[in-house]
Amino acid sequence: MTPHESYSTGETRGAQQMARGLCQVMGREISKGSFNTNIRQKITPSGTLQLPWSSINSVRTMAVLPWPFSSQPRDFSLPNSSWGSDMRHLYEHYNSQCEVETEEGEKKWGVWRRLPSYNRSLKYATGGVYLSKIIQSKARLFTRNIREQGAAFEYVMFVNKQEQKCVCVFQAGHLLEGPPGHVHGGAIATMIDTVTGTHATYLSGPVMTANLNINYRSPIPLGSTVLLTCSLDKKEGRKTFVSCQVTNTDGSKLHTEATGLPSSAVV
Amino acid sequence: MTPHESYSTGETRGAQQMARGLCQVMGREISKGSFNTNIRQKITPSGTLQLPWSSINSVRTMAVLPWPFSSQPRDFSLPNSSWGSDMRHLYEHYNSQCEVETEEGEKKWGVWRRLPSYNRSLKYATGGVYLSKIIQSKARLFTRNIREQGAAFEYVMFVNKQEQKCVCVFQAGHLLEGPPGHVHGGAIATMIDTVTGTHATYLSGPVMTANLNINYRSPIPLGSTVLLTCSLDKKEGRKTFVSCQVTNTDGSKLHTEATGLPSSAVV
Numbered sequence: 366m367t368p369h370e371s372y373s374t375g376e377t378r379g380a381q382q383m384a385r386g387l388c389q390v391m392g393r394e395i396s397k398g399s400f401n402t403n404i405r406q407k408i409t410p411s412g413t414l415q416l417p418w419s420s421i422n423s424v425r426t427m428a429v430l431p432w433p434f435s436s437q438p439r440d441f442s443l444p445n446s447s448w449g450s451d452m453r454h455l456y457e458h459y460n461s462q463c464e465v466e467t468e469e470g471e472k473k474w475g476v477w478r479r480l481p482s483y484n485r486s487l488k489y490a491t492g493g494v495y496l497s498k499i500i501q502s503k504a505r506l507f508t509r510n511i512r513e514q515g516a517a518f519e520y521v522m523f524v525n526k527q528e529q530k531c532v533c534v535f536q537a538g539h540l541l542e543g544p545p546g547h548v549h550g551g552a553i554a555t556m557i558d559t560v561t562g563t564h565a566t567y568l569s570g571p572v573m574t575a576n577l578n579i580n581y582r583s584p585i586p587l588g589s590t591v592l593l594t595c596s597l598d599k600k601e602g603r604k605t606f607v608s609c610q611v612t613n614t615d616g617s618k619l620h621t622e623a624t625g626l627p628s629s630a631v632v
Numbered sequence: 633m634t635p636h637e638s639y640s641t642g643e644t645r646g647a648q649q650m651a652r653g654l655c656q657v658m659g660r661e662i663s664k665g666s667f668n669t670n671i672r673q674k675i676t677p678s679g680t681l682q683l684p685w686s687s688i689n690s691v692r693t694m695a696v697l698p699w700p701f702s703s704q705p706r707d708f709s710l711p712n713s714s715w716g717s718d719m720r721h722l723y724e725h726y727n728s729q730c731e732v733e734t735e736e737g738e739k740k741w742g743v744w745r746r747l748p749s750y751n752r753s754l755k756y757a758t759g760g761v762y763l764s765k766i767i768q769s770k771a772r773l774f775t776r777n778i779r780e781q782g783a784a785f786e787y788v789m790f791v792n793k794q795e796q797k798c799v800c801v802f803q804a805g806h807l808l809e810g811p812p813g814h815v816h817g818g819a820i821a822t823m824i825d826t827v828t829g830t831h832a833t834y835l836s837g838p839v840m841t842a843n844l845n846i847n848y849r850s851p852i853p854l855g856s857t858v859l860l861t862c863s864l865d866k867k868e869g870r871k872t873f874v875s876c877q878v879t880n881t882d883g884s885k886l887h888t889e890a891t892g893l894p895s896s897a898v899v
Contacts, residue, residue: 485809496813500855503783503806507816510784510807516770517777539770540777542752543825546763549774550829550841551822558810558817574817578845588767 442482442522447515448536451590451614455534459523480522480563484509508559516540518552522560524567531564533593535611537585547584553621554579556593557609561625564595565605572605572627579623590614595625603629709749709789714782715803718857718881722801726790747789747830751776775826783807785819789827791834798831800860802878804852814851820888821846823860824876828892831862832872839872839894846890857881862892870896 444456465475484505511517519536535556543549558574565572585591591611598606604626611621711723732742751772778784786803802823810816825841832839852858858878865873871893878888 496854500806501813504809504813504854505807507808507810507819510778510809539767540772541774542771543774544840546768546771549822550825550844551818552774554821554825554844554846555816555818558821562817573811573851574848576845576847577817577821578843579821580843581841584840587763587771 438483438485440481441484441509442479442520445514445519447519447538449588449590452519452534452536455590455592455614456521459532459534463523476527477523477525480524482509482520482522508555511538511540518556520556520559522563524564526567529568529597531560531567531595533560533595534590535593536590537587539587542587544584546587548587550579550581553581553585553611554623557611557621557623557625560593560595561607561609561623562627564597564607565625565627568597568607569600569603569605569627569629572629574625575604575628576626577623578625579621581621582619585611585620591620592616598624705750705752707748708751708776709746709787712781712786714786714805716855716857719786719801719803722857722859722881723788726799726801730790743794744790744792747791749776749787749789775822778805778807785823787823787826789830791831793834796835796864798827798834798862800827800862801857802860803857804854806854809854811851813854815854817846817848820848820852820878821890824878824888824890824892827860827862828874828876828890829894831864831874832892832894835864835874836867836870836872836894836896839896841892842871842895843893844890845892846888848888849886852878852887858887859883865891 459477462475462477463479464472508518516538517540520533522533524531537548541548541552562574593611595609598608607625609623612619726744729742729744730746731739775785783805784807787800789800791798804815808815808819860878862876865875874892876890879886
């Protein structure tokens with residue numbers, strides 16, 4: 366396997382797990398019976414596994430536990446060598462506010478929290494739809510389906526519960542081209558869907574995207590880093606109205622703006 | 633290189649061409665000086681090279697010519713072994729209407745035309761934006777950036793000038809996952825952007841997408857084939873209002889509906 370390979374191969378371990386009749390979620394194995402009640406409630410419309418606020422601590426803890434927790438999958442939202450200076454700078458800006466030190470010298474959570482990100486939220490969901498075993502075992506999250514670092518979607522999300530805000534630092538790789546030298550409108554829509562869905566999940570629990578309304582203002586050069594900022598507009602019953610702006614890194618240039626209507630049921 | 637590899641590697645030939653100061657468009661080499669007048673006018677906002685109606689014949693002819701035309705890149709809209717029966721059936725349905733036989737036994741164009749599709753519209757566009765040579769040489773169209781057939785976006789578009797209609801047969805591969813077992817909302821948005829942009833280009837000439845408004849009605853199972861149907865709503869000056877429905881193959885189930893506002897200038 367070359368470093369450029371997509372994530373669709375080399376799944377022998379996955380196939381073995383499937384044969385054992387197990388579901389794998391973020392490295393944790395659970396029995397199929399618990400899927401509907403325990404796991405399905407935590408999947409966003411964009412397929413990202415969204416843990417409730419309270420469980421982020423447990424994810425951190427899991428990483429140091431022995432088997433089966435030692436088989437933690439790669440967290441794609443951590444810095445890698447493909448990240449440019451803009452991406453790293455913004456990452457540090459928000460990440461430094463995730464943990465603060467008290468006067469007593471103790472560390473505690475800050476106002477922001479970084480969200481881990483994996484390439485598959487749930488490996489072997491069957492639901493009510495027939496999917497071939499090949500598709501089940503090879504499926505990968507759309508935004509994390511290219512192995513080569515920096516080639517496609519490089520992004521990290523931070524949420525601020527207090528301000529009901531979510532930001533995403535996004536570096537657009539060379540495989541996301543639309544107009545020559547610029548990012549495809551569909552790739553921008555993909556990031557907006559991901560961020561609005563994630564944000565709404567934190568505000569309202571599990572949701573499905575019902576509507577996206579996107580205004581493209583100015584094209585985004587391929588290879589550049591942009592900031593997606595998502596905020597809550599209003600909540601009406603099961604509907605959560607959110608808005609999202611895509612700007613350059615200092616916020617002085619608006620590339621795209623959108624509204625999203627993630628709903629707890631598709632309207 | 634494995635068959636699963638993305639299109640970001642092995643570009644030595646491309647790098648050689650770049651060093652020679654040439655632009656390559658669909659296998660044809662043109663001097664940089666002719667870029668603005670001849671080529672730029674034919675690029676859609678989604679980055680697909682859209683030839684005027686009259687030039688499709690010449691593309692067909694090019695394929696049988698000797699060098700440099702013998703280096704024609706792969707046309708991704710032709711059937712391959714990953715296409716399922718639904719995809720093949722719909723392809724045949726529309727493709728059989730692309731060429732009809734007259735009473736005199738001569739062949740002539742039918743009402744539909746299949747659009748060829750490549751993985752890069754224009755290799756070395758620089759425009760007014762600085763892009764590193766690495767990005768320029770490795771960039772690939774977002775919807776055609778995975779080498780493995782059937783893994784991501786398999787699609788073919790047909791246009792009907794007479795009815796001002798465009799259809800796209802789309803088979804969603806396992807690397808497009810959003811919600812477990814279903815297609816990512818961003819991947820659906822990507823296809824809608826591609827089809828509405830292509831359609832508007834045929835109706836109004838080169839455009840940039842200014843707005844997309846998407847309503848998600850029911851999720852699309854991973855691996856399934858759907859039909860995108862795009863029609864003209866109205867034209868107002870430089871704006872072309874189009875609508876697009878994503879349905880199952882017989883049109884009985886609506887998955888997504890959208891309106892697009894491709895404009896000859898970003899509004």
